[in-house]
Amino acid sequence: MTLYLNLAEMLGARIEQGLYRPGQRLPSVRALSVEHGVSLSTVQQAYRMLEDNGLVAPRPKSGYFVTDHRSLPALPAVTRPAQRPVEISQWEQVLELVRGTPRPDVVQLGRGMPDVNSPSLKPLLRSLAQLSRRQDMPGLYYDNIHGNIALREQIARLMLDSGCHVSPADLVVTTGCHEALSTSIRAVCEPGDIVAVDSPSFHGAMQTLKGLGMKALEIPTDPTTGISLEALEMALEQWPIKLIQITPSCNNPLGYIMPEARKKALLTLAQRYDVAILEDDVYGDLAYNYPRPPTVKSFDEDGRVLLCSSFSKTLAPGLRIGWVAPGRYLERVLHMKYIGTGSTCVQPQLAIADFIAGGHYHPHVRRMRSQYQRGRDLMSDWVARYFPPGTRVSRPQGGFMLWVELPESFDTLRLNRALLEQGVQIAVGSIFSASGKYRHCLRMNYAARPSAEIEAAVRKVGETALRLLVDHHSEA
Amino acid sequence: MTLYLNLAEMLGARIEQGLYRPGQRLPSVRALSVEHGVSLSTVQQAYRMLEDNGLVAPRPKSGYFVTDHRSLPALPAVTRPAQRPVEISQWEQVLELVRGTPRPDVVQLGRGMPDVNSPSLKPLLRSLAQLSRRQDMPGLYYDNIHGNIALREQIARLMLDSGCHVSPADLVVTTGCHEALSTSIRAVCEPGDIVAVDSPSFHGAMQTLKGLGMKALEIPTDPTTGISLEALEMALEQWPIKLIQITPSCNNPLGYIMPEARKKALLTLAQRYDVAILEDDVYGDLAYNYPRPPTVKSFDEDGRVLLCSSFSKTLAPGLRIGWVAPGRYLERVLHMKYIGTGSTCVQPQLAIADFIAGGHYHPHVRRMRSQYQRGRDLMSDWVARYFPPGTRVSRPQGGFMLWVELPESFDTLRLNRALLEQGVQIAVGSIFSASGKYRHCLRMNYAARPSAEIEAAVRKVGETALRLLVDHHSEA
Ligand SMILES: Cc1ncc(COP(=O)(O)O)c(C=O)c1O
Ligand SMILES: Cc1ncc(COP(=O)(O)O)c(C=O)c1O
Numbered sequence: 004m005t006l007y008l009n010l011a012e013m014l015g016a017r018i019e020q021g022l023y024r025p026g027q028r029l030p031s032v033r034a035l036s037v038e039h040g041v042s043l044s045t046v047q048q049a050y051r052m053l054e055d056n057g058l059v060a061p062r063p064k065s066g067y068f069v070t071d072h073r074s075l076p077a078l079p080a081v082t083r084p085a086q087r088p089v090e091i092s093q094w095e096q097v098l099e100l101v102r103g104t105p106r107p108d109v110v111q112l113g114r115g116m117p118d119v120n121s122p123s124l125k126p127l128l129r130s131l132a133q134l135s136r137r138q139d140m141p142g143l144y145y146d147n148i149h150g151n152i153a154l155r156e157q158i159a160r161l162m163l164d165s166g167c168h169v170s171p172a173d174l175v176v177t178t179g180c181h182e183a184l185s186t187s188i189r190a191v192c193e194p195g196d197i198v199a200v201d202s203p204s205f206h207g208a209m210q211t212l213k214g215l216g217m218k219a220l221e222i223p224t225d226p227t228t229g230i231s232l233e234a235l236e237m238a239l240e241q242w243p244i245k246l247i248q249i250t251p252s253c254n255n256p257l258g259y260i261m262p263e264a265r266k267k268a269l270l271t272l273a274q275r276y277d278v279a280i281l282e283d284d285v286y287g288d289l290a291y292n293y294p295r296p297p298t299v300k301s302f303d304e305d306g307r308v309l310l311c312s313s314f315s316k317t318l319a320p321g322l323r324i325g326w327v328a329p330g331r332y333l334e335r336v337l338h339m340k341y342i343g344t345g346s347t348c349v350q351p352q353l354a355i356a357d358f359i360a361g362g363h364y365h366p367h368v369r370r371m372r373s374q375y376q377r378g379r380d381l382m383s384d385w386v387a388r389y390f391p392p393g394t395r396v397s398r399p400q401g402g403f404m405l406w407v408e409l410p411e412s413f414d415t416l417r418l419n420r421a422l423l424e425q426g427v428q429i430a431v432g433s434i435f436s437a438s439g440k441y442r443h444c445l446r447m448n449y450a451a452r453p454s455a456e457i458e459a460a461v462r463k464v465g466e467t468a469l470r471l472l473v474d475h476h477s478e479a
Numbered sequence: 480m481t482l483y484l485n486l487a488e489m490l491g492a493r494i495e496q497g498l499y500r501p502g503q504r505l506p507s508v509r510a511l512s513v514e515h516g517v518s519l520s521t522v523q524q525a526y527r528m529l530e531d532n533g534l535v536a537p538r539p540k541s542g543y544f545v546t547d548h549r550s551l552p553a554l555p556a557v558t559r560p561a562q563r564p565v566e567i568s569q570w571e572q573v574l575e576l577v578r579g580t581p582r583p584d585v586v587q588l589g590r591g592m593p594d595v596n597s598p599s600l601k602p603l604l605r606s607l608a609q610l611s612r613r614q615d616m617p618g619l620y621y622d623n624i625h626g627n628i629a630l631r632e633q634i635a636r637l638m639l640d641s642g643c644h645v646s647p648a649d650l651v652v653t654t655g656c657h658e659a660l661s662t663s664i665r666a667v668c669e670p671g672d673i674v675a676v677d678s679p680s681f682h683g684a685m686q687t688l689k690g691l692g693m694k695a696l697e698i699p700t701d702p703t704t705g706i707s708l709e710a711l712e713m714a715l716e717q718w719p720i721k722l723i724q725i726t727p728s729c730n731n732p733l734g735y736i737m738p739e740a741r742k743k744a745l746l747t748l749a750q751r752y753d754v755a756i757l758e759d760d761v762y763g764d765l766a767y768n769y770p771r772p773p774t775v776k777s778f779d780e781d782g783r784v785l786l787c788s789s790f791s792k793t794l795a796p797g798l799r800i801g802w803v804a805p806g807r808y809l810e811r812v813l814h815m816k817y818i819g820t821g822s823t824c825v826q827p828q829l830a831i832a833d834f835i836a837g838g839h840y841h842p843h844v845r846r847m848r849s850q851y852q853r854g855r856d857l858m859s860d861w862v863a864r865y866f867p868p869g870t871r872v873s874r875p876q877g878g879f880m881l882w883v884e885l886p887e888s889f890d891t892l893r894l895n896r897a898l899l900e901q902g903v904q905i906a907v908g909s910i911f912s913a914s915g916k917y918r919h920c921l922r923m924n925y926a927a928r929p930s931a932e933i934e935a936a937v938r939k940v941g942e943t944a945l946r947l948l949v950d951h952h953s954e955a
Binding site: 094097098101102103104105114115116119120124128129131132134135136140141142143144145146147148149152178179180181182185189193194207210211213214215216315319320321322323337338339341342343344345346347348349350351 | 570573574577578579580581590591592595596600604605607608610611612616617618619620621622623624625628654655656657658661665669670683686687689690691692791795796797798799813814815817818819820821822823824825826827
């Protein structure tokens with residue numbers, strides 16, 4: 004049943020890696036059928052899927068060809084963070100990013116905002132309005148601390164897509180993924196404990212470790228396959244690590260999807276050293292390939308994985324609805340949920356449950372995935388065109404964030420300051436590190452429908468970066 | 480300008496304390512004018528206010544008389560908790576209370592639910608519905624971590640009623656008062672620190688201390704004037720206390736309002752020993768006397784008071800909108816807010832801001848206050864009628880909770896179990912103590928519009944308590 008998926012994935016990966024070049028002819032349906040021992044229709048299904056994803060195009064009577072996309076910039080280097088536990092810094096930079104009210108005169112490339120203007124979200128707004136008109140006013144009452152049962156049932160159904168079989172009783176609804184992360188970390192760790200993280204890593208998760216008094220041990224990460232298992236194993240050998248915190252599917256900020264085999268190997272490592280895994284899956288449903296990748300949680304048999312997610316990236320962040328499937332830590336997470344916020348805002352829970360039950364979730368997410376994939380291609384092009392030569396760029400497999408690496412000596416804090424005057428905001432790289440690494444990197448959001456305004460903003464980023472680089476060299 | 484208020488307050492207190500008995504004639508307007516050196520019209524204003532509150536009634540040509548309310552049961556004793564720092568227990572009992580989804584076949588006397596069926600709440604629901612229909616969909620975007628500015632402006636205006644002058648920039652919107660409490664505690668304390676609390680005390684605040692690894696030092700509390708300042712001073716002398724956590728206005732569960740002079744004295748103590756004060760004001764606007772009492776925060780000059788509140792009791796808890804005015808701890812609270820939930824659900828914030836700006840808040844709260852005051856009188860009557868002789872009952876000055884004290888040997892956990900079979904739920908006293916004190920006490924909610932069903936439920940509580948008492952004696 005999933006043979007065609009495996010085949011499509013393999014071919015897609017080869018194209019992404021440049022083994023088949025743009026314009027090149029791909030193996031014939033027959034050849035692949037023989038080579039892989041699958042039926043002709045399986046190969047055809049795989050090609051159709053790649054076609055849907057825009058990677059290949061059929062030419063009448065001559066087979067499938069790699070679509071002619073522009074030559075891609077080089078990928079970022081494998082990261083090299085300091086491999087010892089550190090106290091986390093960078094709160095001031097994060098605060099600057101999250102404190103301000105977005106100004107309409109600034110193009111926001113810095114924040115983690117999805118596009119909420121799609122007509123496929125309309126039924127959600129309709130549900131919200133209807134709930135406010137209901138006589139019994141369900142939105143006004145205290146919810147129980149687990150969260151609304153109708154919503155938990157729908158979440159449990161969605162989680163089947165990633166291979167997870169959980170019951171609604173195994174889920175706790177939270178105020179966004181933020182609360183899922185903080186309740187999970189507090190459920191597992193005590194202040195002073197060491198947590199291993201993929202690096203770079205979402206600043207919210209990092210600041211949570213800081214706020215709770217943990218130390219972060221940043222593990223080198225490959226921009227296409229994720230956290231280095233070899234480095235992680237060495238760290239587990241050397242330090243009393245309590246928790247491994249990762250975003251393996253459509254990583255923020257790097258955009259990779261950790262291959263299935265590596266996810267399993269990660270779990271095996273965690274079992275061997277008896278540590279818990281916090282898996283942040285907030286972008287998982289936005290993987291460009293269908294079906295979405297499985298979670299580490301889907302392989303978990305002894306409840307050591309706490310899966311955290313939310314509807315902030317798939318639907319809308321202002322609703323603040325997330326969840327955690329905490330495995331064996333359920334009781335502790337419930338306590339932390341109770342003391343953190345008591346219970347979760349009710350009306351958005353009910354509206355989202357309606358939206359999913361009404362069959363609107365998958366069409367919406369499908370639509371957004373292809374919009375974001377186009378956004379990635381365009382923004383990568385713009386970076387190739389407008390940024391200084393030698394700039395490296397991530398190749399996201401899902402989500403809506405691009406990671407850009409400038410020459411080692413570059414300082415994106417200065418860049419950001421210069422850009423704010425010009426009405427553009429980026430996320431500086433240093434907030435994605437516990438110790439202020441990645442100062443030469445930046446992250447840009449390509450969620451919004453592509454426009455001349457956004458292209459102009461990206462161009463400003465690139466040209467300002469070039470100017471700062473030239474100034475730097477002439478100073479030196 | 481507030482002379483008449485002071486006079487009304489003094490007369491009201493004397494009536495409450497039984498110095499003037501039901502049916503007794505009160506001093507003449509002229510006599511009071513001479514005695515207090517105020518104008519005749521000031522005295523008349525004071526009497527009119529007491530009349531509005533149902534405490535006095537004019538009789539033509541003969542002056543004002545104390546209204547003929549039934550003889551009140553005795554007040555609870557001053558509490559005597561263990562006066563040393565303890566680890567907090569009782570999580571299982573709290574979980575039992577907050578985990579379940581309310582069953583329609585059970586009369587819920589146990590939870591902290593206000594009445595949300597008042598027509599004066601309708602404009603709020605209208606705003607919620609309108610927001611969902613707006614083209615620009617403001618509810619879908621990430622808020623900044625401070626909270627919506629329009630709402631913060633309205634909260635700053637409301638806080639003037641309690642004597643507080645804060646700017647919107649001094650406020651952080653939170654997911655209910657729960658989050659206000661937990662961010663505040665974490666902003667001030669480290670795990671292992673000692674926090675002094677009024678006792679009995681709201682179980683949520685207590686469990687927050689537990690979850691964050693603090694120790695609670697329970698201070699004896701008077702059922703009419705609040706925390707014992709003498710005992711508190713001894714404790715401050717003896718232990719390295721970091722924080723004093725109190726609910727001084729319309730206390731949950733005891734219902735008292737700490738007199739203004741004692742609030743000031745408390746602040747002086749905190750200054751002398753240089754500790755912070757966490758003031759929970761979640762019921763403050765529901766004080767039966769108008770204007771509402773000042774907060775400790777209103778006297779604070781060096782930013783050591785963190786005021787926590789929410790709209791959960793005045794409007795509706797399902798909205799999950801609270802706030803904190805953290806004084807000098809603003810930066811730390813912002814960090815804790817960021818890691819706890821990132822930002823707060825947007826739509827309810829906007830709807831509440833509309834509701835207050837539209838002038839609907841004060842009329843609604845006025846209406847609820849008088850409903851709750853009637854509820855208190857009725858439920859006190861029912862307890863006097865149906866409960867075992869010797870039962871003591873609090874005399875709440877605001878809010879909607881009655882605290883009932885049975886004989887010392889009584890066990891309300893057993894009572895609760897027996898009652899659940901009969902379709903009634905109460906809050907057992909032990910969850911209001913860090914160390915499981917108050918097992919012989921219980922708390923009942925009188926927010927709902929009085930009905931025969933509720934009277935029948937209270938009667939069941941009383942009669943079941945009597946039966947258990949008799950069984951106990953015959954066993955012994
Ligand atoms: C990886 C990751 N986890 C969690 C979050 C927070 O999600 P939420 O807005 O649901 O709290 C984000 C959002 O920026 C994120 O990028
Ligand atoms: C004294 C006190 N503080 C705080 C809370 C929690 O309020 P919220 O529902 O806004 O989190 C309650 C509610 O039970 C309470 O009684």
